[in-house]
Amino acid sequence: QVQLVESGGGLVKPGGSLRLSCAASGFTFSDYSMNWIRQAPGKGLEWLSYIDGDGSTMYYADSVRGRFTISRDHATNSLFLQMNSLRTEDTAVYYCAREWTYYAYFDFWGQGTLVTVSS
Amino acid sequence: QSVLTQPPSASVTPGQRVTISCSGSTSNIGNNYVYWYQQLPGTAPKLLIYRNNQRPSGVPDRISASKSGTSASLAISGLRSEDEADYYCAAWDESLSGVVFGGGTKLTVL
Numbered sequence: 218q219v220q221l222v223e224s225g226g227g228l229v230k231p232g233g234s235l236r237l238s239c240a241a242s243g244f245t246f247s248d249y250s251m252n253w254i255r256q257a258p259g260k261g262l263e264w265l266s267y268i269d270g271d272g273s274t275m276y277y278a279d280s281v282r283g284r285f286t287i288s289r290d291h292a293t294n295s296l297f298l299q300m301n302s303l304r305t306e307d308t309a310v311y312y313c314a315r316e317w318t319y320y321a322y323f324d325f326w327g328q329g330t331l332v333t334v335s336s
Numbered sequence: 337q338s339v340l341t342q343p344p345s346a347s348v349t350p351g352q353r354v355t356i357s358c359s360g361s362t363s364n365i366g367n368n369y370v371y372w373y374q375q376l377p378g379t380a381p382k383l384l385i386y387r388n389n390q391r392p393s394g395v396p397d398r399i400s401a402s403k404s405g406t407s408a409s410l411a412i413s414g415l416r417s418e419d420e421a422d423y424y425c426a427a428w429d430e431s432l433s434g435v436v437f438g439g440g441t442k443l444t445v446l
Contacts, residue, residue, distance in 0.1 A: 264435035276433050320428035321371050321435045326380040
């Protein structure tokens with residue numbers, strides 16, 4: 218069965234960096250585009266970034282462009298989000314989501330990992 | 337402010353029907369598919385509707401959705417307590433080259 222398991226969240230100081238991982242299993246990872254989506258405490262969903270199946274095309278939300286980098290490793294079936302220059306407003310639960318055939322068609326989601334940016 | 341506009345809340349009694357609206361523009365809803373996600377308390381979002389009005393397997397037929405122009409709506413009939421959740425619409429936005437979500441609608445079943 219399809220599984221997406223995020224890890225790497227934690228407490229980091231403003232200006233710091235963190236790398237999130239999403240371990241994928243139960244499907245052919247390279248066949249699917251993947252996305253990162255976050256949810257600040259008590260707030261709605263915010264899409265952050267997209268990467269296509271072969272890792273050649275990426276998109277970013279304006280709020281993270283230039284600070285966050287999405288990548289993937291087919292050898293380990295993993296998706297990553299490198300987060301630099303973190304701000305307090307980046308505090309959120311970060312979800313990875315598998316995309317099926319069309320943009321915004323997120324058919325499977327991970328359980329999320331919490332990132333807290335605080336001094 | 338979210339690019340897609342949803343009412344922040346809705347309250348209905350069990351057995352009743354509710355409609356949740358989602359308003360956008362030609363760059364998102366107008367020219368792209370709309371998706372709906374349900375987020376139960378403390379859990380990850382789950383796909384509820386894809387390609388404007390299609391239900392994934394396992395989603396009951398008392399849940400339906402439609403799209404017209406730059407707006408979309410989600411309807412749930414025969415409401416039950418287990419339908420209490422946050423509901424989000426989403427679409428690709430061509431101008432932003434990204435996915436946009438509505439702000440979410442918190443559904444309360446009184």
